[in-house]
Amino acid sequence: MDVAHPMPELPEVEIIARSLAPQLVGRTILDVEHLDWERMVETPSASAFRQAIAGRRIGAARRRAKWLLFDLDAGWTLAIHLRMSGRLEIHSPADSARSHVHLVLRLDNQQRLFFDDERKFGRVRLLDAAGLAALDAAYGPEPLDDRFTAADLGRILHGRRTRIKPLLLDQRMIAGMGNIYASEALWLARIHPLTPACAIEAADVTALHAAIRQVLTSAIEHEGSSLRNYRNGYGLRGQNQEHFLAYDRRGHPCQRCGTPIERIVVGQRSTFFCPTCQPSPLM
Numbered sequence: 001m002d003v004a005h006p007m008p009e010l011p012e013v014e015i016i017a018r019s020l021a022p023q024l025v026g027r028t029i030l031d032v033e034h035l036d037w038e039r040m041v042e043t044p045s046a047s048a049f050r051q052a053i054a055g056r057r058i059g060a061a062r063r064r065a066k067w068l069l070f071d072l073d074a075g076w077t078l079a080i081h082l083r084m085s086g087r088l089e090i091h092s093p094a095d096s097a098r099s100h101v102h103l104v105l106r107l108d109n110q111q112r113l114f115f116d117d118e119r120k121f122g123r124v125r126l127l128d129a130a131g132l133a134a135l136d137a138a139y140g141p142e143p144l145d146d147r148f149t150a151a152d153l154g155r156i157l158h159g160r161r162t163r164i165k166p167l168l169l170d171q172r173m174i175a176g177m178g179n180i181y182a183s184e185a186l187w188l189a190r191i192h193p194l195t196p197a198c199a200i201e202a203a204d205v206t207a208l209h210a211a212i213r214q215v216l217t218s219a220i221e222h223e224g225s226s227l228r229n230y231r232n233g234y235g236l237r238g239q240n241q242e243h244f245l246a247y248d249r250r251g252h253p254c255q256r257c258g259t260p261i262e263r264i265v266v267g268q269r270s271t272f273f274c275p276t277c278q279p280s281p282l283m
Helices: 008-025 047-052 129-137 150-157 164-169 178-189 204-220
Strands: 029-035 041-043 056-064 066-070 078-079 086-091 103-109 114-117 123-127 262-266 269-273
Touching: 008 056, 008 066, 008 086, 008 204, 029 047, 047 123, 078 086, 078 129, 123 129, 150 164, 150 204, 164 178, 164 269, 178 204, 178 269
Parallel strands: 041 123
Antiparallel strands: 029 056, 029 103, 056 066, 066 078, 078 123, 086 114, 103 114, 262 269
């Protein structure tokens, strides 16, 4: 189930970007030392990727939705999506690449950036300005952006009969949210995951907006959630899994009322909630 293989969400990708920045910004990518799974490079072709990325200097490391973005010189951006099992690691020349390392970039300080991806779901794109704009346009607002208000969330939910849990996972609606933090935010806001988005009252929209921001901010403070593959840019686990409110807590007492947390499957995703604090909606 997805509890065993959670995809890194906004907090984890944010922490990876922050921890890789001091190790990569200012470095020059000398060449592609190793690429044995060419399908991981979505654009351009593998040969064009090898040629275009050689000699590019890394100017910044940041995040958009669940993408890691490395701003390069000459107007290029290296975009990496880790998907289910991807990890980025900095290694010395003496370190050999394991069998799951499918991409190695050699840097000008002789360090190497490994893209380790056991399940081969991760993807890489080398984007020009137009490609970056297209990636940005494919996603909704960033929930931690100060410009994202409760009123904005209300407009997203208005008129939509989609159940709130899968709507929160729709990256076109809100960028970066995933299964863990959708469950956490809904528990905090006391909203049942099957509630139709359009049925959520204004006060509860405000509560959900605050809950989304709270659980994401707290997860970043705790260095992300490590359930299996996730590590930061230094190879260290996060601690946020020790602070879960509802996710992966089936059978444990609700921290508000003591009722055992329940698990249901919504849209093929494990969903955790308190049946007392998050009463079932009238359908």
